[in-house]
Amino acid sequence: MIDIQEKLKEIGPYVEAADDDVLVCRCEEVTKGEIRQAVHAGMFTMEEIRRYLRSGMGLCQGQTCGKLVKGIVARELKVSPLEIEPATSRAPMRPTEMRIMAQDGGGANE
Amino acid sequence: MIKRYDLIVVGAGPAGLSAAIEAAKNGLKPIVFDENAKPGGQLFKQIHKFFGSKEHKAKIRGFNIGDELLREASENGVEVVLNATVIGLYDGKEVTVKIGEEILHYKGDSVLIATGASENMVTFKGWTTPGVIGAGAAQTMMNLHHIKPGNKVLMLGSGNVGLVVSYQLMQAGCEVVALVDAAPRIGGYGVHAAKIARCGVPFYLSHTIVEVTGAEAVNGVTIAKLDENFKFIEGTEKTFEVDTVCVAVGLSPMSQLLKQAGCEMKDTPGGFVPVCDDSGATSIPGIYAAGDVAGIEEASSAMIEGRMSGARIANYLGYLDEDALQARLAELEQALSSLRKGMFAPENRGKLVTKTEEGIDTSMSLLEKGYVADDEIEKYPGVTKGSGVHPVIECTQNIPCNPCQDACPKGCISIGSNITSLPVVKGDVACIGCGMCVASCSGQAIFLVEDDIGDGYGTVTLPYEFLPLPEVGQKGIALGRDGKEVCKAEVINVRSSTAFDHTHLLTMKVSTDMVMKARFFKAE
Amino acid sequence: MERIQTHPILGDSPKGKLVSFTYDGQVLQGIEGEPISAALRVAGVMTHRYTKKRHEPRGVFCAIGRCTDCVMVVNGMPNIRTCITPLEEGMDVRTQYGASDKREEATL
Numbered sequence: 001m002i003d004i005q006e007k008l009k010e011i012g013p014y015v016e017a018a019d020d021d022v023l024v025c026r027c028e029e030v031t032k033g034e035i036r037q038a039v040h041a042g043m044f045t046m047e048e049i050r051r052y053l054r055s056g057m058g059l060c061q062g063q064t065c066g067k068l069v070k071g072i073v074a075r076e077l078k079v080s081p082l083e084i085e086p087a088t089s090r091a092p093m094r095p096t097e098m099r100i101m102a103q104d105g106g107g108a109n110e
Numbered sequence: 111m112i113k114r115y116d117l118i119v120v121g122a123g124p125a126g127l128s129a130a131i132e133a134a135k136n137g138l139k140p141i142v143f144d145e146n147a148k149p150g151g152q153l154f155k156q157i158h159k160f161f162g163s164k165e166h167k168a169k170i171r172g173f174n175i176g177d178e179l180l181r182e183a184s185e186n187g188v189e190v191v192l193n194a195t196v197i198g199l200y201d202g203k204e205v206t207v208k209i210g211e212e213i214l215h216y217k218g219d220s221v222l223i224a225t226g227a228s229e230n231m232v233t234f235k236g237w238t239t240p241g242v243i244g245a246g247a248a249q250t251m252m253n254l255h256h257i258k259p260g261n262k263v264l265m266l267g268s269g270n271v272g273l274v275v276s277y278q279l280m281q282a283g284c285e286v287v288a289l290v291d292a293a294p295r296i297g298g299y300g301v302h303a304a305k306i307a308r309c310g311v312p313f314y315l316s317h318t319i320v321e322v323t324g325a326e327a328v329n330g331v332t333i334a335k336l337d338e339n340f341k342f343i344e345g346t347e348k349t350f351e352v353d354t355v356c357v358a359v360g361l362s363p364m365s366q367l368l369k370q371a372g373c374e375m376k377d378t379p380g381g382f383v384p385v386c387d388d389s390g391a392t393s394i395p396g397i398y399a400a401g402d403v404a405g406i407e408e409a410s411s412a413m414i415e416g417r418m419s420g421a422r423i424a425n426y427l428g429y430l431d432e433d434a435l436q437a438r439l440a441e442l443e444q445a446l447s448s449l450r451k452g453m454f455a456p457e458n459r460g461k462l463v464t465k466t467e468e469g470i471d472t473s474m475s476l477l478e479k480g481y482v483a484d485d486e487i488e489k490y491p492g493v494t495k496g497s498g499v500h501p502v503i504e505c506t507q508n509i510p511c512n513p514c515q516d517a518c519p520k521g522c523i524s525i526g527s528n529i530t531s532l533p534v535v536k537g538d539v540a541c542i543g544c545g546m547c548v549a550s551c552s553g554q555a556i557f558l559v560e561d562d563i564g565d566g567y568g569t570v571t572l573p574y575e576f577l578p579l580p581e582v583g584q585k586g587i588a589l590g591r592d593g594k595e596v597c598k599a600e601v602i603n604v605r606s607s608t609a610f611d612h613t614h615l616l617t618m619k620v621s622t623d624m625v626m627k628a629r630f631f632k633a634e
Numbered sequence: 635m636e637r638i639q640t641h642p643i644l645g646d647s648p649k650g651k652l653v654s655f656t657y658d659g660q661v662l663q664g665i666e667g668e669p670i671s672a673a674l675r676v677a678g679v680m681t682h683r684y685t686k687k688r689h690e691p692r693g694v695f696c697a698i699g700r701c702t703d704c705v706m707v708v709n710g711m712p713n714i715r716t717c718i719t720p721l722e723e724g725m726d727v728r729t730q731y732g733a734s735d736k737r738e739e740a741t742l
Contacts, residue, residue, distance in 0.1 A: 019233075019235070022233050022234070022235060022237070023233070023237075023238055023688075024233055026238055026692070026695075026701065026703060027702060027703075029685055029686070029687040029688055032233065058702070059702035059705065059713060060700060060701050060702045060703075063228050063364075063700050063701065064228075064231055064695075064696075064700075064701050065231075066362075067230055067231075067362055068231060068232075068233060081377075082377045082378070082379070086369075086375075086377065086382060089366040089367075089369035089370040090198075090370055091197050091198030091206060091370060092197035092198065092206075092208070093195075093196065093197045093198065093366055093367060093370075094145065094195050094197055094208070095702065095713070096195075096197060096208055096213075099211075100208060100211055100212070100213060101213065103211055103212045103213060104206075104212075104213040104215075145699070146698070146699075146718075147718070147720075157643045157644060171643065173644075228700055229696065238690060238692060238703075239691070240680040240681050240682070240691055240692060240693025240694070241680055241693065242695070243694060243695055243696075243697065244695060244696050244697070244701075246696065246697065246698060247694060247695065247696050247697035247698070247717075248697075250697040250698055250717075251672065251675070251694075251697055252638060252641075253644065255668055255669060255672040256637055256638045256641070256644075256647035256648070257635055257636070257637050257638060257672050257675055257676055258635045258636050258637075258638060259635065259675075260635060261635065281641065281642050281643060282638050282641065283636075283638065325691075326680065326681055326691050327680040327681065327691075327693070575642050575643060576642055577640060577641070577642045579642075612642060612643045
């Protein structure tokens with residue numbers, strides 16, 4: 001278990017970077033700077049970042065930015081991307097309209 | 111009502127279809143769901159000839175392999191449902207599928223996930239501007255929908271996808287202004303790099319994109335050189351006027367369904383993949399994974415992995431006994447392991463291999479500029495001199511590929527039993543100049559050379575896959591391996607044959623002292 | 635961008651049936667069944683939508699229905715992935731602003 005306060009001390013304060021305004025999540029328009037700041041606010045997992053910034057929560061469901069966000073978080077935390085806890089994977093895997101979700105043909109226990 | 115199947119396959123690409131075919135051959139009733147309007151995955155966008163040997167369908171173009179696979183699937187009664195998006199997978203081997211305006215539930219006694227991969231991306235200033243596209247998008251537009259993705263294109267990424275798509279862009283009539291990669295060395299096969307370098311495409315290794323410009327659409331791109339810490343070196347910027355920037359920086363497995371089902375997963379440098387055995391069995395009994403979703407490789411390997419999973423599933427459901435399974439797996443395993451040999455084997459990924467298996471120095475020029483330098487080429491065993499017409503095989507890396515050795519009716523070319531060995535031209539056998547080797551080489555690395563046809567001229571025969579096809583008598587310029595002008599040239603023969611499968615054999619006359627330098631013909 | 639008439643490997647491009655559709659009210663033509671985005675690219679349309687927050691232009695990016703950057707308002711329905719939606723005669727295709735076809739919504 002990571003001690004968040006210890007880790008925050010270790011990585012030091014957020015320092016502005018020249019490319020902070022570059023978009024990372026194209027759907028929800030979340031920038032690199034916002035993601036970096038979120039890490040310094042104590043969010044170290046993909047799930048927390050998603051819920052806090054909505055990156056990866058748009059129409060494409062993180063297909064494009066998932067790996068990019070992970071890389072930014074890892075660099076900020078000075079660890080390998082392999083150490084970053086991945087986000088939960090849940091249905092629907094593709095954008096699906098609510099009216100279609102409502103047309104569910106039935107579950108396993110019927 | 112829940113419909114039940116012996117096997118539910120998610121993804122009708124090379125792995126999924128192969129698995130379904132193998133399972134069906136053993137008596138199972140598989141159903142394959144695919145979210146796309148057409149089956150075949152990426153095979154129908156792959157218009158180049160595949161590498162490998164006969165068992166891997168080498169020298170056959172990807173889309174033709176796709177046709178073969180679809181035929182085999184239909185012959186074996188494999189049911190493929192298109193426009194069917196699997197949106198959920200649950201551990202009871204139940205899938206939810208969006209078909210039309212409905213969500214339907216299906217249960218499988220086994221489920222195989224063969225969802226493939228998605229493209230990685232990199233960010234840079236302007237990367238969201240219309241006109242910046244993935245390499246896959248370029249392939250889709252030109253090879254499926256028959257439109258040019260752009261007129262002037264810069265390619266970012268020198269892996270096989272970046273190299274192959276650059277070549278395809280030129281075949282579609284686009285101009286490729288540069289191939290750029292942040293890495294110091296070309297990631298893909300040298301032969302793929304060489305065939306675009308000799309057309310004059312410059313390679314910028316240790317470079318990346320600083321900025322893409324254009325308010326409503328791309329109108330330019332600036333690149334700069336990187337230092338060893340991957341920081342831009344000031345003053346090295348170069349700007350290109352382009353309307354399209356194509357990004358080919360790798361693929362990641364699309365493994366979300368497996369994670370959702372609760373399969374044990376592992377994060378690797380190659381992506382987030384399920385933990386599975388050689389035949390794709392995951393930690394949940396009855397759930398399997400094959401192809402890129404289990405780890406990025408080539409379509410050739412995906413097809414074999416699919417077959418292995420199909421056989422394994424047949425055994426799991428009692429359709430194939432253990433002995434028969436082991437025999438089949440051993441056969442497939444051998445085919446798979448031969449594809450994983452050589453300089454580009456999984457264990458060599460990212461490593462610099464400095465010598466070939468034969469002990470010859472690797473061409474650094476090839477790795478850094480995309481072409482073997484003139485003074486290096488004669489070190490390789492396929493490059494020999496002879497009187498009369500003879501093959502010159504500029505194959506300098508150990509890759510699993512051997513169609514050239516079967517192509518020669520006279521037996522001039524030998525690779526031997528080790529599929530990654532460099533081809534050797536046997537000096538004692540007479541070449542008849544038929545050109546079968548030239549057309550058979552998936553890497554387009556074989557040329558026929560005749561040093562002296564009199565009057566101080568010789569000839570070079572090269573593979574040509576562009577339009578318009580030059581005509582006999584046409585005058586132009588011979589380009590060297592580096593794409594630079596070498597000398598004047600005149601087309602003296604153009605051969606086309608169904609046996610060559612759309613690779614034309616262009617013979618040009620050049621001065622005798624240039625026959626070992628001239629490697630491409632550019633019309634004047 | 636142009637259509638590829640003849641390709642060195644794939645040969646002559648299939649000749650489909652020409653249909654008319656409207657793009658922001660302007661009548662354009664395309665081939666029936668091809669993705670809407672293909673017909674638009676041939677007509678020189680690169681921008682499919684403007685984003686909600688930064689009002690930036692977006693166009694085709696992945697071309698296989700994954701990235702959703704090419705979505706437009708088609709026959710009144712927003713968020714239609716034009717790269718995988720087949721073109722039909724008489725389709726009403728509009729630039730999407732945020733999540734609608736009204737420019738004001740994205741600028742509010």
